[in-house]
Amino acid sequence: DTAVSQTPKYLVTQMGNDKSIKCEQNLGHDTMYWYKQDSKKFLKIMFSYNNKELIINETVPNRFSPKSPDKAHLNLHINSLELGDSAVYFCASSQERYGYTFGSGTRLTVV
Amino acid sequence: GDSVTQMEGPVTLSEEAFLTINCTYTATGYPSLFWYVQYPGEGLQLLLKATKADDKGSNKGFEATYRKETTSFHLEKGSVQVSDSAVYFCALTIQGAQKLVFGQGTRLTINP
Numbered sequence: 001d002t003a004v005s006q007t008p009k010y011l012v013t014q015m016g017n018d019k020s021i022k023c024e025q026n027l028g029h030d031t032m033y034w035y036k037q038d039s040k041k042f043l044k045i046m047f048s049y050n051n052k053e054l055i056i057n058e059t060v061p062n063r064f065s066p067k068s069p070d071k072a073h074l075n076l077h078i079n080s081l082e083l084g085d086s087a088v089y090f091c092a093s094s095q096e097r098y099g100y101t102f103g104s105g106t107r108l109t110v111v
Numbered sequence: 112g113d114s115v116t117q118m119e120g121p122v123t124l125s126e127e128a129f130l131t132i133n134c135t136y137t138a139t140g141y142p143s144l145f146w147y148v149q150y151p152g153e154g155l156q157l158l159l160k161a162t163k164a165d166d167k168g169s170n171k172g173f174e175a176t177y178r179k180e181t182t183s184f185h186l187e188k189g190s191v192q193v194s195d196s197a198v199y200f201c202a203l204t205i206q207g208a209q210k211l212v213f214g215q216g217t218r219l220t221i222n223p
Contacts, residue, residue, distance in 0.1 A: 031209055041149075041198055043213040055209050090154060092211075100145070100204070100211055104154035 003027050006091045006103035013081055014111055021076045021106045023091030030095060031055070032074040034066060037088040037105070046089075049074055081110045113138045115201050117214035124191055125222050132186040132217050134175075134201035142203040144168075144177055144184040145211070149198045158186075158199070193221045 006023040013019050025032060034046040048056040052068045063079045078085060091103040118133040136142060146158040146168070159168030164179035173188045184201060201214040 033210065035211075041216040041218070043155075043200065043216070045210045045212075048209050050209060092155075094209075100157070102147075102155040 003101050004091055004093055004103040006089075006106055008106060009104065010107050010109075012109045012111065015081055015083060017081050018077070018079045019081060019108070020078070021089055021091075021108075023074050023076070023103060025072055025091075025093040025101070027093055027095070027101060029093035029099075029101070030071060031093060032068065032071070033092040033094070033100075034074065034076050035090040035092060035102075037090060039087070043090070047074075047076075078108075081108075083110050086110045113142070113203060113205060113208070113212050115203055115212055115214035117199075117201050117217050120198075120216070121218040121220060123220045123222065126193055127190045128221075130186070130188040130191045130195075130219070132199055132201075132219070134184045134186065134214060136182050136184065136201075136203050138182075138203055138205060140205040140208075142205050144175070145202045145204075146173070146175055146184070146186050147200040147202060147213075149200065149216075151197070155200065191219075191221050193223050195219060196221045 004025045031050045033048045037043050046060045047066045049068045065077045068074045088105045090105050094100040114137045143162045145160045147155045148158045159170045161168040161177035167176045175186045198216045198218050200216045202211045
């Protein structure tokens, strides 16, 4: 009965590789997000999608490509991974402005 | 632009102490305000929220009041427990903006 689930929980990969993180929500929310949490715990939005349409792209490098096949899924694909991409990535969903629900995070380590 | 500023951490208290974590905001519209908590190794959980001026959000003994005149949403708890040790984030959203803007987080450690 997990509301927002993302996989994998941990991801360790070498520089230059391409990887994907998947996210699914079963709350019926219209909007989904990707947030990045850096080593100092600062959270910054990367993307938001509303009903499969891109709404926000916060100057994220184009190596990051979100894909929303339907409004319940928002996946994040990252090409040519760099050391600076190491972080915790959180998926979230919301309906209007009253409820944001976050996934448990994916800790990405690039070596 | 919209922003949230929290008090610098880390904050270390003894069990049963009174807690205040300050949060102030700058917003172009009328925001909804939130406190999220992140326990070690876990994701973000909504702790409480307030959607209009003078609203008080409360949960698990924590409270915060939306103060429009001081643009603040300070988090308080009368008697903290070791299990409250976590990182606390203040956040806001503006209707239609479709994103949460977070403060930098405040790490709280409670010693027995």
